[in-house]
Amino acid sequence: MSEEFQRFCVNAEMFGLLFFVLMAHTAYGDVSYSFPEEMKRGSVIGNIAKDLELDVNRLSSRKARIDTEGNRKRYCDINLNTGELTVAERIDREDICGKKASCVLKQELVLENPLELHRFVLNIEDMNDNSPQFKQSVIKFEIQESADKGSRYLLDEAHDADIGMNSVQSYTLQNNDQFVLNVLTRANGRKYGELLLNKELDREQQKEVALILTAVDGGTPPRSGTVAIHITVLDANDNAPVFRYLFYCCCPWCCISIYVC
Structure with missing residues (x-):
């Protein structure tokens, strides 16, 4: 070397x-x-x-x-x-x-x-700079008018890009006679809702039900997002045929009774 x-x-x-x-x-x-x-x-x-x-x-x-x-x-x-x-x-x-x-x-x-x-x-x-959003603009259901009171219908979850208290904290449902809202929490802490049938449906009285679901986060001030719920009430065979009398008179002293369904 x-x-x-x-x-x-x-x-x-x-x-x-x-x-x-x-x-x-x-x-x-x-x-x-x-x-x-x-x-x-x-x-x-x-x-x-x-x-x-x-x-x-x-x-x-x-x-x-x-x-x-x-x-x-x-x-x-x-x-x-x-x-x-x-x-x-x-x-x-x-x-x-x-x-x-x-x-x-x-x-x-x-x-x-x-x-x-x-x-x-x-x-x-994190700042509360995002509002809750639903994947769809309209949530659609078809429900038989014969559905039992207490029947449950799962709703889409709203998503918020923020975290912690700035994420979705609650849901509210537009006031109505037929349905109430039940809010649940998953194991990961995320909240979602479901519709509960509170009053039996009657298609003959109301063929469709339109509601608004609102998701609210916990920020200050809070932000919210909405989605429309459209429910079509399906007919059930809940009415029996009813006959009516039809009178036909050919002269003052002669009348004929006819059953009409």
């Missing part, structure tokens, strides 16, 4: 050790910020320079910038004059995290001369 190659190996090892020590001293722990989704562009999230005890006057010369982990979209900027984190892009919690209970974005503040990496976390809080 040549002396020149040995010197190269030693220098490489020393460089690797120096780089490791440097990075160990310039990578810092996480700073966390919690703020609601849908804040306007330019809104202040927090002062990261103050929280990390950085010299605001050197942010520009050290080319301070925000990088994202995993090449994700950059949702915030740093104001080089004040050290404040500001909203750079519209942040829609549902687009980013869906129905997850926690919505966390990991990003980095990078400074040069010397190189420093400061990781920070954005906790996006």
